[in-house]
Amino acid sequence: MLKQFFILCSGADTDILNDCSIGEQNKYAGIGATVFFTALMATIASSYALYTVFDNLYTSIFFGIIWGLLIFNLDRYIVSTIKKRDNVLDEILQATPRIFLAVIIAIVISKPLELKIFEKEINQVLLEQKNELTLANQNQIAEQFNPKIADLQGQILGLQSQIDTKEAEVNALYQTYITEAEGTSGTLKLGKGPVYKEKREKHDAALAELQQLKTDNKGKITAIENEIIALQGDYNANVAKTQPVIDNFDGLMARVNALGTLPWLPSFFIFLLFLAIETSPIIAKLLSPKGEFDYKLEDQDTTVKSWTMQQVAERKLLVKTDNDINNKVYTEIADEEEVMNYKRKKARELMQHQADAFLKKQKGVL
Known part of the structure; x- marks a missing residue:
């Protein structure tokens, strides 16, 4: 039960992962657990920071939970969108913006906890x-x-x-x-x-x-x-x-400024700790070899991609063929006498209707 919950937190495709080995499932359960506990720490940190603002326990907890869910959703999205590739450089380029976002999240999470950890020094x-x-x-x-x-x-x-x-x-x-x-x-x-x-x-x-x-x-x-x-x-x-x-x-704001006057090294180590926690799922995915889940996911993606490209190509060919047939048919019937007489008759009727409408309009003006 707990394992399935952490797998859900990792953002992995459960239908594919259920057919994979236990080791592959444990890997993604570990990634999901990191995402979950990072969101939990974000909830605690945000609740404390908001308590210093609103000075109300229930309001702080309510908005802290909302912030924690936001961080959970972001982390889950970051981890789930990183896919294993054949080229390491492509993987690093793919993960770079996500690592940058993880750094920002780590700063946001660590700062309120630093305020609580160094509360006595800040009060002084x-x-x-x-x-x-x-x-x-x-x-x-x-x-x-x-x-x-x-x-x-x-x-x-x-x-x-x-x-x-x-x-x-x-x-x-x-x-x-x-x-x-x-x-x-x-x-x-x-x-x-x-x-x-x-x-x-x-x-x-x-x-x-x-x-x-x-x-x-x-x-x-x-x-x-x-x-x-x-x-x-x-x-x-x-x-x-x-x-x-x-x-x-x-x-x-006063507490953050007061924290800035304290020695920077302890705060920096706390930031590094949360940065390591926040980026650990991404780093784990980058360092781990391509596994069973990755191959099955790639197979599913390429299957859908190939089928979609085939359908698009068939539609383009169908449109081209239909245009060629229509052009050929219209070219063959263009010189038929029956068609020419019919077009001539309809053109004459159209000109008569236009003349009658013009006359009626002019009489209305006079």
Whole structure:
């Protein structure tokens, strides 16, 4: 049962192969098994690749099976169309386009499996790329907010500088009237005289101005700080909004690119393995000697070809003979008087009908 199934997978003519030896049947069963398991590997590889795209198990398996059937059909067609010939060079020329197609199929099958085999290494590369993208994204968003925040922070420093300047002025006035009272500067008279009072009043006025300045600037600074907090909130919101895009940066194309950054030798060996599997049925057919099945298939093909060519030749000869007979018959009766009179009568009737039709048409126009 299994042997017949693999023979069916090989694309061989079962009617002919059933009359061949067991060894010949086993050869084509082996070829069919290779075709079947190659299609099975294609199904697994495609399902995994599609799972990274759709992130849905059932959808991936469904389309993976369709892809596997497509590869199975292609491989079966490639193997079944290669026929043994008497000239090795003709066989190689016949197999060249099929080998080229097998190489393409091997690449398509091996790549998703490479992604699965080197999944841990690829995840590490993707993590590094995500970190770089995250930093680049944060810097890019920060460029939209940093100038505004820096300008607002500069305004806060300016307002604080006004307060500091006014405090320095008030402290200086305080020292002035204190030293005046102590008699260590100014009039150098101990006690609180008129000059002391004048300087004290000046200090008190400046102190009141300082308190008012602090009150006014504190409100302004609070408003500016709230504006900075709002900008920082907008920045964080933009970062949080764009971060999921970076977190999902692990699709099929990203994984293939990440695989390309890894050492090429392991991937190349996996590709060679699948190339050997994919081309093994073709190589087996090219290397194997012409067997019983090949002779019987050639006999069947040449029989049909010879019969078809014979039928075509007979039809051509029949047409040629019939034309020669017709030409000879028409030549012999061309000069008979009875035929000439009959043709003359019919020609006269035809001309009369034409004249009547022309007259009727002209009357209709008038």
